Amino acid sequence: xxxxxxxxxxxxxxxxxxxxILDMIMSWTVSDYLIPVCxxxxxxxxxxxxxxxxxxYRYQIGVFAALGAMALSSGISQLISALxxxxxxxxxxxxxxxxxxxxxxxxxxxPVAACFGVAAGVFTFNKRLGLLMFFxxxxxxFSRIYVGVHYPSDVIMGAIIGICxxxxxxxxxxxxxxxxxxxxxxxxxxxxx
Numbered sequence: 001x002x003x004x005x006x007x008x009x010x011x012x013x014x015x016x017x018x019x020x021i022l023d024m025i026m027s028w029t030v031s032d033y034l035i036p037v038c039x040x041x042x043x044x045x046x047x048x049x050x051x052x053x054x055x056x057y058r059y060q061i062g063v064f065a066a067l068g069a070m071a072l073s074s075g076i077s078q079l080i081s082a083l084x085x086x087x088x089x090x091x092x093x094x095x096x097x098x099x100x101x102x103x104x105x106x107x108x109x110x111p112v113a114a115c116f117g118v119a120a121g122v123f124t125f126n127k128r129l130g131l132l133m134f135f136x137x138x139x140x141x142f143s144r145i146y147v148g149v150h151y152p153s154d155v156i157m158g159a160i161i162g163i164c165x166x167x168x169x170x171x172x173x174x175x176x177x178x179x180x181x182x183x184x185x186x187x188x189x190x191x192x193x
Contacts, residue, residue, distance in 0.1 A: 008152045009089055012145045016096035023098060030099050030143040032111055035136050039118045042133070043067070046122070057184065058125060064180040065169050066121025073117035073165035077110040077158060088149055095148035102149055109150050109158035112141045116162025124166060137162070 016023060028034055043063050050056030086107035090097045115137035123130025141155035 005151050005153045006089075006093065009095075009145060009148075010093070012142070012152075013089075013095045013148045015146060016098060016148075026143045026146045027098050029139050030147045030149070035140045036111060036115055039115055039133055039136065042129070043118065043122070046126075046129075060184050061173075061180055062121065062125035064183075065124060065166065065173070066118045068169040068176075069117035069121040069162070069165040070114045071117075072169065073113040073158075073162040074110055076161050076165065077108050077113040080108055080157075080161075081105045081110065086151075086154070089151050090148045093148075097148040099147040099149055106150055107154045107157065108161055109141065109144060109154045112137065112144065112150075112155045112158030113162040113165075115140055116159045117165045118162075120163045120166040121169070124170065 043066055046059050047063050048056075050059050081104065084107050085105050088102060088106045089095060090101060116134070119130055119133035119137050122133050137159070141150075141159060144150040144155055145152055
Protein backbone atom coordinates (compact mmCIF):
# COMPACT_ATOMS: atom_id res chain seq x y z
CA UNK A 1 0.00 0.00 0.00
CA UNK A 2 1.38 3.36 -1.02
CA UNK A 3 1.65 6.26 1.39
CA UNK A 4 0.55 9.76 0.47
CA UNK A 5 4.16 10.75 -0.31
CA UNK A 6 4.38 8.06 -2.98
CA UNK A 7 0.87 8.75 -4.30
CA UNK A 8 1.65 12.44 -4.81
CA UNK A 9 4.99 11.56 -6.42
CA UNK A 10 3.36 9.13 -8.84
CA UNK A 11 0.57 11.59 -9.67
CA UNK A 12 2.98 14.45 -10.42
CA UNK A 13 5.51 12.24 -12.21
CA UNK A 14 2.62 10.77 -14.20
CA UNK A 15 2.28 14.14 -15.95
CA UNK A 16 5.57 13.39 -17.75
CA UNK A 17 5.17 12.95 -21.48
CA UNK A 18 1.67 14.41 -21.66
CA UNK A 19 2.76 17.89 -22.69
CA UNK A 20 5.98 18.59 -24.55
CA ILE A 21 5.88 22.23 -23.43
CA LEU A 22 5.53 21.30 -19.75
CA ASP A 23 8.27 18.67 -20.10
CA MET A 24 10.55 21.28 -21.66
CA ILE A 25 9.85 23.84 -18.92
CA MET A 26 10.42 21.26 -16.19
CA SER A 27 13.65 20.03 -17.79
CA TRP A 28 14.94 23.61 -17.68
CA THR A 29 13.78 24.48 -14.18
CA VAL A 30 14.87 21.21 -12.53
CA SER A 31 18.50 21.98 -13.22
CA ASP A 32 20.84 22.36 -10.27
CA TYR A 33 21.97 25.59 -11.88
CA LEU A 34 19.22 27.61 -13.60
CA ILE A 35 17.13 28.83 -10.64
CA PRO A 36 19.98 28.76 -8.05
CA VAL A 37 22.24 30.77 -10.36
CA CYS A 38 19.43 33.22 -11.19
CA UNK A 39 18.86 33.76 -7.46
CA UNK A 40 22.57 34.35 -6.88
CA UNK A 41 22.77 36.77 -9.81
CA UNK A 42 19.81 38.60 -8.30
CA UNK A 43 21.75 38.83 -5.03
CA UNK A 44 24.69 40.27 -6.95
CA UNK A 45 22.48 42.92 -8.53
CA UNK A 46 20.86 43.72 -5.17
CA UNK A 47 24.35 44.41 -3.84
CA UNK A 48 24.69 47.40 -6.16
CA UNK A 49 21.18 48.91 -6.12
CA UNK A 50 19.71 51.54 -3.83
CA UNK A 51 18.86 55.20 -4.14
CA UNK A 52 21.31 56.22 -1.48
CA UNK A 53 24.10 54.81 0.65
CA UNK A 54 21.81 53.91 3.58
CA UNK A 55 19.44 51.82 1.46
CA UNK A 56 22.36 50.23 -0.38
CA TYR A 57 23.97 49.34 2.98
CA ARG A 58 20.71 47.76 4.21
CA TYR A 59 20.49 45.68 1.00
CA GLN A 60 24.14 44.66 1.29
CA ILE A 61 23.63 43.45 4.87
CA GLY A 62 20.58 41.59 3.57
CA VAL A 63 22.71 39.90 0.90
CA PHE A 64 25.05 38.68 3.65
CA ALA A 65 22.04 37.30 5.56
CA ALA A 66 20.71 35.54 2.45
CA LEU A 67 24.11 33.97 1.73
CA GLY A 68 24.40 32.91 5.37
CA ALA A 69 20.95 31.30 5.22
CA MET A 70 21.89 29.53 1.99
CA ALA A 71 25.10 28.14 3.51
CA LEU A 72 23.42 27.10 6.75
CA SER A 73 20.52 25.39 4.98
CA SER A 74 22.90 23.50 2.68
CA GLY A 75 24.96 22.31 5.63
CA ILE A 76 21.91 21.15 7.55
CA SER A 77 20.54 19.38 4.47
CA GLN A 78 23.81 17.56 3.87
CA LEU A 79 23.97 16.45 7.50
CA ILE A 80 20.39 15.15 7.54
CA SER A 81 20.90 13.42 4.20
CA ALA A 82 23.98 11.61 5.50
CA LEU A 83 22.08 10.47 8.62
CA UNK A 84 18.85 9.32 6.93
CA UNK A 85 20.19 7.93 3.62
CA UNK A 86 16.85 7.86 1.81
CA UNK A 87 17.17 6.47 -1.73
CA UNK A 88 15.98 8.54 -4.67
CA UNK A 89 12.42 7.80 -5.81
CA UNK A 90 13.54 6.49 -9.21
CA UNK A 91 15.50 3.79 -7.36
CA UNK A 92 12.46 2.42 -5.51
CA UNK A 93 9.71 3.20 -8.06
CA UNK A 94 9.33 2.88 -11.81
CA UNK A 95 9.28 6.52 -12.85
CA UNK A 96 9.77 8.53 -15.99
CA UNK A 97 13.00 10.45 -15.31
CA UNK A 98 13.76 13.33 -17.70
CA UNK A 99 16.81 14.44 -15.77
CA UNK A 100 20.13 12.88 -14.89
CA UNK A 101 19.96 10.35 -12.07
CA UNK A 102 21.72 11.83 -9.03
CA UNK A 103 23.69 9.34 -6.95
CA UNK A 104 23.37 11.07 -3.58
CA UNK A 105 20.51 10.60 -1.15
CA UNK A 106 17.08 12.15 -1.59
CA UNK A 107 16.00 13.52 1.80
CA UNK A 108 15.97 16.52 2.16
CA UNK A 109 16.40 18.34 -1.15
CA UNK A 110 19.57 20.40 -0.86
CA PRO A 111 18.95 22.64 -3.93
CA VAL A 112 15.46 23.46 -2.65
CA ALA A 113 16.78 24.19 0.86
CA ALA A 114 19.47 26.52 -0.50
CA CYS A 115 17.04 28.40 -2.75
CA PHE A 116 14.44 28.81 -0.01
CA GLY A 117 17.24 30.02 2.30
CA VAL A 118 18.15 32.75 -0.19
CA ALA A 119 14.48 33.66 -0.67
CA ALA A 120 13.93 33.87 3.10
CA GLY A 121 16.98 36.11 3.46
CA VAL A 122 15.81 38.47 0.72
CA PHE A 123 12.26 38.48 2.12
CA THR A 124 13.59 40.03 5.36
CA PHE A 125 14.50 43.26 3.55
CA ASN A 126 12.48 43.22 0.31
CA LYS A 127 9.09 41.48 0.55
CA ARG A 128 8.15 41.72 -3.14
CA LEU A 129 11.46 40.34 -4.42
CA GLY A 130 11.47 37.74 -1.64
CA LEU A 131 8.04 36.49 -2.73
CA LEU A 132 9.25 36.25 -6.33
CA MET A 133 12.21 34.21 -5.15
CA PHE A 134 9.90 31.97 -3.10
CA PHE A 135 7.88 31.38 -6.26
CA UNK A 136 11.01 30.45 -8.24
CA UNK A 137 12.12 28.15 -5.42
CA UNK A 138 8.69 26.53 -5.38
CA UNK A 139 8.93 25.97 -9.13
CA UNK A 140 12.29 24.26 -8.58
CA UNK A 141 10.72 22.08 -5.87
CA PHE A 142 7.78 21.07 -8.08
CA SER A 143 10.03 20.31 -11.04
CA ARG A 144 12.22 18.00 -8.95
CA ILE A 145 9.15 15.92 -8.09
CA TYR A 146 7.91 16.09 -11.69
CA VAL A 147 11.12 14.60 -13.10
CA GLY A 148 11.30 11.90 -10.41
CA VAL A 149 14.43 12.86 -8.46
CA HIS A 150 12.67 13.82 -5.19
CA TYR A 151 9.67 12.79 -3.14
CA PRO A 152 7.26 15.57 -2.10
CA SER A 153 8.45 15.25 1.51
CA ASP A 154 12.05 15.82 0.35
CA VAL A 155 11.24 19.20 -1.15
CA ILE A 156 8.87 20.18 1.67
CA MET A 157 11.58 19.48 4.25
CA GLY A 158 14.12 21.32 2.08
CA ALA A 159 11.81 24.35 1.97
CA ILE A 160 11.28 24.25 5.76
CA ILE A 161 15.03 24.02 6.39
CA GLY A 162 15.69 26.90 3.99
CA ILE A 163 13.04 29.16 5.48
CA CYS A 164 14.02 28.37 9.08
CA UNK A 165 17.73 28.88 8.36
CA UNK A 166 17.25 32.65 8.36
CA UNK A 167 16.22 32.57 12.04
CA UNK A 168 19.68 31.78 13.52
CA UNK A 169 21.28 34.16 11.03
CA UNK A 170 18.89 36.90 12.08
CA UNK A 171 19.46 36.17 15.79
CA UNK A 172 23.24 36.20 15.39
CA UNK A 173 23.31 39.45 13.41
CA UNK A 174 24.46 41.55 16.39
CA UNK A 175 27.44 39.26 17.00
CA UNK A 176 28.36 39.03 13.32
CA UNK A 177 27.62 42.69 12.52
CA UNK A 178 31.22 44.00 12.50
CA UNK A 179 32.29 41.53 9.78
CA UNK A 180 29.86 42.52 7.00
CA UNK A 181 30.22 46.21 7.83
CA UNK A 182 34.00 45.97 7.59
CA UNK A 183 33.73 44.05 4.31
CA UNK A 184 31.36 46.67 2.87
CA UNK A 185 33.70 49.52 3.91
CA UNK A 186 36.64 47.84 2.18
CA UNK A 187 34.50 47.11 -0.90
CA UNK A 188 33.51 50.79 -1.07
CA UNK A 189 37.17 51.80 -1.19
CA UNK A 190 37.53 49.73 -4.36
CA UNK A 191 34.13 50.90 -5.71
CA UNK A 192 32.66 47.42 -5.28
CA UNK A 193 29.81 48.45 -3.00
